[in-house]
Amino acid sequence: MRKERGRAGMECVVLGSGTAVPHPRRGSAGYLLRHVGCTVLVDAGLGTLQKLAVLGVSPAEPDAVAFTHLHLDHTAELAPLLFSLRNAGIGRRKALTLLGAPGFRDFYERLRRTYGSWVEAEGYPLRVDEISVRPVSLGSLVITAVPVSHTPQSVAYRVEEPETGKAVAFSGDTDVCGGLVAAARNADVAVFECSFPDERKVEGHLTPREAGEMASAARVGRLVLTHFYPECEGADILGQCRETYAGEIILAEDLLRVAV
Numbered sequence: 001m002r003k004e005r006g007r008a009g010m011e012c013v014v015l016g017s018g019t020a021v022p023h024p025r026r027g028s029a030g031y032l033l034r035h036v037g038c039t040v041l042v043d044a045g046l047g048t049l050q051k052l053a054v055l056g057v058s059p060a061e062p063d064a065v066a067f068t069h070l071h072l073d074h075t076a077e078l079a080p081l082l083f084s085l086r087n088a089g090i091g092r093r094k095a096l097t098l099l100g101a102p103g104f105r106d107f108y109e110r111l112r113r114t115y116g117s118w119v120e121a122e123g124y125p126l127r128v129d130e131i132s133v134r135p136v137s138l139g140s141l142v143i144t145a146v147p148v149s150h151t152p153q154s155v156a157y158r159v160e161e162p163e164t165g166k167a168v169a170f171s172g173d174t175d176v177c178g179g180l181v182a183a184a185r186n187a188d189v190a191v192f193e194c195s196f197p198d199e200r201k202v203e204g205h206l207t208p209r210e211a212g213e214m215a216s217a218a219r220v221g222r223l224v225l226t227h228f229y230p231e232c233e234g235a236d237i238l239g240q241c242r243e244t245y246a247g248e249i250i251l252a253e254d255l256l257r258v259a260v
Contacts, residue, residue: 009166010035010141010159010260012189015051016043017226017252019195020073027051027254028073029227031191032062033159033168038139041065042157042170043074044081051254059084060092064138066099066131066145068172069154070107079111082119082126095125097138101145101153102130131155146183148174150204156183166260169220173227175203176210184218188260191252193227197235208237212245226252 011034018026028045032052041048041062052059059081067075078098085092098108108128112119120126129136131145142162145155150173160167169184171192184190192215195205206214208225215223223245225237241249250258 009164010161010168012168012191012224012258012260013055014191014224014226014252014254014256014258015041016045016047017228017254017256018073019227019229020071021230023230025254026228028076029068029172030077031170032057033141035140035161038063038141040138040141040143040159042159043068043172044077045073046076047254048077049080049084054255058090060090060094062096063094064097064099064143066143066157067101067104068157068170069101069151070104071151071173074172075107079115079119082121083115085124086118086122088123092124095127096121097127097129097136099129099131099136099143099145101147101155102132103153104128104130144183146179148172148179148183149177150174156180158183158187168260169218171206171214173205175205176214180214181218184215184220186219186221188221189224189258190215190218190220190222191224191226194225194232194237194241195227195229196231197237198240199235200231208240209244212241212243212249215245215247220247222248222250222258224250224252224256224258228252 015030016027027047030048
């Protein structure tokens with residue numbers, strides 16, 4: 001497990017640096033952002049709950065789960081998370097907020113109709129909210145969503161600590177677009193997808209060069225590349241990104257910890 005220490009503020013932990021394609025060392029998309037008095041999950045793909053257990057983080061801890069879009073490699077463990085919270089041994093009592101782009105409430109209702117009481121809150125308040133133009137305050141943090149180029153319901157998130165101005169941006173899945181630059185503008189850390197190497201460009205996703213271009217345009221402090229498809233194995237992802245971004249580049253792996 002790679003750790004970065006020595007700086008106060010937020011901490012971002014990569015729970016899953018992979019995709020929908022099974023990988024022996026990479027789970028699907030999931031990120032844990034912690035700050036004093038507030039814990040946020042960004043996406044919850046396959047492997048999220050197991051990685052939380054490895055970290056010793058109870059499912060009762062997160063104050064919110066923010067979904068960048070509705071593809072299964074980003075949402076697959078929403079139902080298992082809600083099911084686990086019905087276990088009396090977990091003992092969740094504080095409210096849980098589920099966030100997504102417009103249309104997310106309908107997604108949750110369809111999930112509830114499928115699983116019934118298994119995914120309904122028991123013993124704690126559950127808030128299902130759609131985030132669009134107006135930022136959402138969660139404890140010590142403020143979350144802003146910006147539409148990006150992947151699906152009609154895809155957003156990037158900017159999570160900010162107003163007291164210090166520190167910010168982390170999460171691209172979700174996206175192609176090159178102005179929305180991503182806006183979400184990541186002057187962020188201390190940007191967590192950008194980097195699905196395929198430059199020579200294997202796929203519409204709706206970023207290559208290393210493109211991720212670097214977006215990071216440079218946004219003037220981010222440090223860039224974490226993540227969401228690697230198997231095609232990235234053996235490719236010079238770092239070198240390709242370095243052609244367009246001069247700042248610090250970190251290649252994500254599961255359980256990587258980044259201090260903000």
